[in-house]
Amino acid sequence: MTEKSPMQKRNERIWQTVSDIPQGNVASYGQIAAIAGIPRGARQVGYALRQLPRGHTLPWHRVITSSGRIAFAAGSRPYKEQVKRLKMEDVTVQGGKVDMRKYRWQPDLDELLWKPSAAWDQR
DNA sequence: CATATGACGACAA
């Protein structure tokens, strides 16, 4: 079988984690990286999202910077799209920022273990 | 191999 490159598997773990973010919540790039088992991999999360295949249904809009800011340049196309999608699920965005204290995803241990994305460790 | 570039993050002023 064609072996998946480590980078491919990494992206898949990231995508899986992002798909676990509940509607109405947001997570930081670093948070996703940490949960996906990639310490200091915030930038890799951004890279992985940039590589999304066409036609995907991943909730990419729920990923923002640790300070609650939309990562895209204010006013840009993708920026507006993200704000639109967030408001769509009742996440307030003001001044290009989201209140992390209010919307930050806080998965409990049970959820982290239960999700198939937690099956990374098993070789 | 040397640099430059990011959908980042932490921290000092």
Next chain:
DNA sequence: ATTGTCGCCATAT
């Protein structure tokens, strides 16, 4: 609250 710097790490050139 803002802004600049530096650290990080996979890719691109």
